[in-house]
Every structure is written in structure tokens, then in C-alpha cells.
Amino acid sequence: MSEMRDVVIVGGGLVGGLTALLLAQGGVQATVLDAAPILDQNRVLAVANPRVLALSQASIHLLKTVNVWEQIARLMPYTGMQVWNKNGYGEINFGHASEHIPSAEQWLGAMVEPSLLNLAVQQEMLAQVHDYRTQVQVVRVERGVDCWIIQLADGTELKTRLLIGADGANSFVREQAFIDLDVLDYQQAGLTCAIKTVQPHHHVARQLFLDTGPLAFLPMASLRPEENKHWISIVWTLPDDYADEYAALDDQAFTQLLTRESQHMLGEVLAATSRAKFPLKARAAKQYVQDGLALIGDAAHVIHPLAGQGVNIGCLDAAVLCDVLLHDRKRGVWAHEQSLKRYEHSRKSQNEAMMHAMSAIGWVERSDFFPWVWARNTALKLVENQSVLKDAFMQQANGLNALQSTRYAL
């Protein structure tokens, strides 16, 4: 007979790992089950990932809280954001450009390669989480009497009072719990790669709305620090057929196309690494919680990457859920139905608002219909000219408001 655990987390990516570490810090040890192996540090450090995650101030604060932030080997702060339309006059700017390495107070956030982030999370979990199992295959999850039963491929059976599904967009936990999903297929793909440009990025994240969709230029750290100012990770949202076509171009044709399509925003594109394509679908779980179960991160929601918020809202899920659970623990209860409902109530409406905003922007921005073109230009100009509106946008983007009522408030 397996002993009853307080909490099992399926998925030890950034969101599941952060949850385990926040709980450990609050005196609760979780069992963490992850399908992925332990990363080879030397290999991860030696290879530049073509994709970066734009981490908000709230995510950075949470990662500092659990000692992960200091272990991230390469990152690139950004101090400004610029968004504009190809076919219009609308433009919006946040923060400012910085020619020199910016001080921490100037940061709007930081770009980090996912592999480096996962490495840092894994290292801290190995130090702090006593029962952290990797390369584990969960084959069955079912509701028992007052517990969830998890069966692993090697026959092991675990029982837990609380099961947290942090197992990503194709969550097995969500599927096994029969939680329905709303799916919106954008029929678009995100084409990503790292590029080198003639002009320096000056720590500004740029997004240009083209007829086909948004093209993001995100400053990234280089393997060669002397080239740090010139490396960019792109996320190019394209209709599926364009993404296939652009992914198949040879390097020279691709860099020429990108120089042209980016309106020479940082001059000529000199080099591009190999390209990767990600199909884009929004997904929203209809419930985040059931009796003794909670979904967090991409298991609960996947949003369009255009705002670079996917993992950031997952980190906020982790913080709110841990806050609720640690509050329970203090009261002598655990994963109470009302507490889990409080987590769902707090996060679901905010995540869905973000998801709908991204879907609407994605749709409006692709439209040639004159009123929409007018509306998007006017909206960008309106926000650009109103400091109150800009501040409201920044508050939403930096995520700090969502932490305000938790023990992790800054």
C-alpha cells in the first residue's frame, strides 16, 4: 500500500517547478513527477536556444524568491518596448532604449532561453524538493476515496490528497480528470530563430504588425558576450502556409526576406540560426479545479504568444495557488474545496481576459477591413498619448498587481 501524500505535482517545468519550490519554502514537500530527464548542464550552456521567454517583473520576483533567478547563466534585460503597424501610423512606446547595460531599476523584464530557465529550476529542485522524480511516465490518474491515485509505467502507485496538473498544453492530468477544453485554432504558426543584425537592439523589444501577423524582435544574450548587442530572437506569427514556405527558404533568402519585411528595423539581418515552427492554438480548460485537483500553467490555458505572457500568467497561477494552500496549512486544513475555488476564481477570469485580448488583437491586426485598420491605428495612438492608459497597460503586463493580495507581494 502506498502512503498518502499531501501533494503530487505532475510536470516539473517552470510552472510546476516554481510551485514545488514555493511550497517547499512554506514548509510543504511535494512529490514532483516529470517525464523529461535531468538536463546536461554543459550541453545546455554551450548551445544558444533560438527562442526566448520574455519574463515579467512578477515572474522575476517569484524566481528570486526561490533562489532560481541567481542561477540563470545567460539573460538579456529589456528596458523599452515599441509596437507599430506596417500599414498605418499607429505606434506605441513603453520605457526607453538603453545603450549601456541597464541597472535593475530600469528593467521592464528580461529575455531568458527556456532551456537555461529549466536548468536553473531543475538544479534548485534537486536541492530543495526531496521527492523529485524525472523520466517518469504517468500512465493512469483516477479519483479514489478522498484522494487521487496516480499510476506510473513501472507499476508504482501513488496516492495524494492534492494533485496539481502542471504538465503543459497537452495535459494528461486534465484529460484523465475529464476536464473539457475550449480550443481556438488560429491556423497560424510561430516561426522562431535567432538572428544577428547590423544595428544594436539597445534593450528594446520590438513588435511590428504585418499584413500576415505580428513579427517580434526580442533582444537575447549571445554565446559571445561581445556580440550581445546584436542578437535577437524572433517570433514571427504567420498563416500556416507562409510559415511552411518561410521555414523552407535557404538562409540567404530568409535573411533577405526578413530584412525587407522588418522594414530594416535594425538594419540588415546578417545571419539566422535554424528555424523552428510552433502551431498556434489557444486552449482554455473549462475548470481549473476539481475536488483535490488543480490545473496550473499551460495545462489550464495556452494563449497567443504575441504578448509574451504565457509562462508569466502560469507563474502567477503558481503564486496564487501556493498562497491559498499555505494559508490552509496554517489553519490546519489542506486543499479545502473553497480554497481551490478561490484559486480558480482569482486566476481564471484574469487569464481568460488576457486570452481574449490576445485573440482579438491577433484578429484585428490581420484584418484589412478599413474600420479595423482605423481602429487599431487610433487605439495605438490613443494609448501612446495617454500616460494613464499606458500605466494601466504596464501594470497588467508586469503582473505585480496579481501578486498584491498574496504573501509574495512586492
Ligand SMILES: Cc1cc2nc3c(=O)[nH]c(=O)nc-3n(C[C@H](O)[C@H](O)[C@H](O)COP(=O)(O)OP(=O)(O)OC[C@H]3O[C@@H](n4cnc5c(N)ncnc54)[C@H](O)[C@@H]3O)c2cc1C
Ligand atoms: C513561439 C512561442 C513563444 C513564446 N514566448 C513566450 C514569452 O515570450 N513569454 C512567456 O511568458 N511565454 C511564452 N510562450 C509560452 C510558454 O512557452 C509556455 O506558456 C510555458 O512554457 C508553459 O510552462 P508550463 O510549465 O506550464 O508547461 P511546460 O513548459 O510545457 O512544462 C510541462 C512539463 O510537464 C512535463 N510533462 C508533460 N506531460 C507529462 C506527463 N504525462 N508526466 C509527467 N510529466 C509530464 C514536461 O516534461 C514538462 O517538464 C511562448 C510559446 C510559444 C509557442
